[in-house]
Amino acid sequence: MQIALATQQEKFAAQVEAFVQAHWPVGQEHVQSAQIAAWRRAVVHQGWSVPAWPEQFGGTGWNAIEHFIWQQVCARHNVDQSFAEGAGVTVVGPMLIAAGRQAAQDEFLADIRGWRTRWCLALFEPACDAQVSAMTTTVGGDGGDLCLSGDKSLILDLRNADWLGVVARCADQPEAFVLVAVPVDHPGLSISYSTTLDGVTEVAHVSMHSIELPSQYCLTQPAPAQSFQQLQYSSVYATLARSASVAAQLERIDAVLATLSDDEDLAVKRNSLAVDLAGLQALELRCIDALARGQPLPVPLELMRLRSGEILLQVGALQIDCFGYYALPYPDPAFQNPMLLHNEGPIGPIEAAGVMQQALAEQVNAFFEQDAGAGTTALKDRAAKHLEIAARSSEEATENDTTENDTTETAGKTADKL
Secondary structure (H helix, E strand, O other): OOOOOOHHHHHHHHHHHHHHHOOOOOOOOOHHHHHHHHHHHHHHOOOOOOOOOOOOHHHOOHEEEEEEEHHHHHHHHHOOOOOOHHHHHHOOOOOOOOHHHHHHHHHHHHHHHHHOOOOOEOOEEOOEEEEEHHHHOOOEEOOOOOOEEEEEEEEEOOOOOOEEEEEEEEOEEEEEEEEEEEEOOOOEEEEEEOOOOOOOOOOEEEEEEEEEOOHHHHHEEEOHHHHHHOOOOHHHHOOOHHHHHHHHHHHHHHHHHOOOOHHHHHHHHHHHHHHHHHHHHHHHHHHHHHHHHOOOOOOOHHHHHHHHHHHHHHHHHHHHHHHEEEEEEEEEEEEEEEHHHOOOOOOOOHHHHHHHHHHHHHHHHHHHHHOOOOOOOHHHHHHHHHHHHHHHHHHHHOOOOOOOOHHHHHHHHHHHHO
């Protein structure tokens, strides 16, 4: 399903495709770090690093269709979006632009725009989850340095970040909150790590006890709790272009199914996935059309994230069916997960992606991302239910395998443990 483009938009789409083809290793299975760095430099040099920002702050001034085209092309070619979709570009930068102090704008915006600094967000707290109005982390100061104290949990991607954006209550205005910048290497931070229910996604827990910070690290003006309650962790346009990534993965599945032409069950599952993909594409186009007309979205953005996450889970399940035993989780020294030690390693570049781990992680993160206001317990319960369904599907796939050998037995044990 394609959106009808005007002549000018077709030219823009051709320009975007040519840019990606020139600066990203399209079709290459394993992208090297030097290639990723070159891509990032090219995007920044082109002036496309913060397309959704106002033009006076470095934005592109694209309309809704042009944003959609850019995101679709990037998703289709699986380009690196770690900075473009990071908290610095999608959350911290826009908040600085909308309500930031001038000193903070001067200090941080240029580096965020130039993709020179990575950010992560500290919103959750152990005692109150993401309910901003109940947070106990406080920041004070009498015109000099800031003093920040409190505990934050469930922080994503802290290991890769340079800065931690902490939502804190103002000590002198208990009903007001601000966003505070904390260097990740600050000696006053006490950091511990754990993994979420998927066994793969790492989260950090941070304790801060009266740590001192320069006054310009208070990024925003004091604002009520609701200003921080609905922070968006990814751009609207990226959320509305996820079907392109699904379509690209479906093409890879089709290449595998071409060698399994006699498997009617897989063909039925593939066609069912194609129908769901078409439905997602239709919803995306309806939303983009509404944005182009300046109208409210016909479907809440949170539901679009959830739906695309569910379809990605279906993609993962079908990949497991197609690739079989070798697509199940395998021992990875980076995770040191004892649950996976009974499995063998992957046998090729496609299988090396860790299909099941990725599929389960997508589902858990969809729940985690779609409603920052829900309690952690509720999110865990919902995620656990879907993980149970995914594990059961894997068990059934293993039981249907008529080959009774050690390989199948090992895969079954791994699926049981999941």
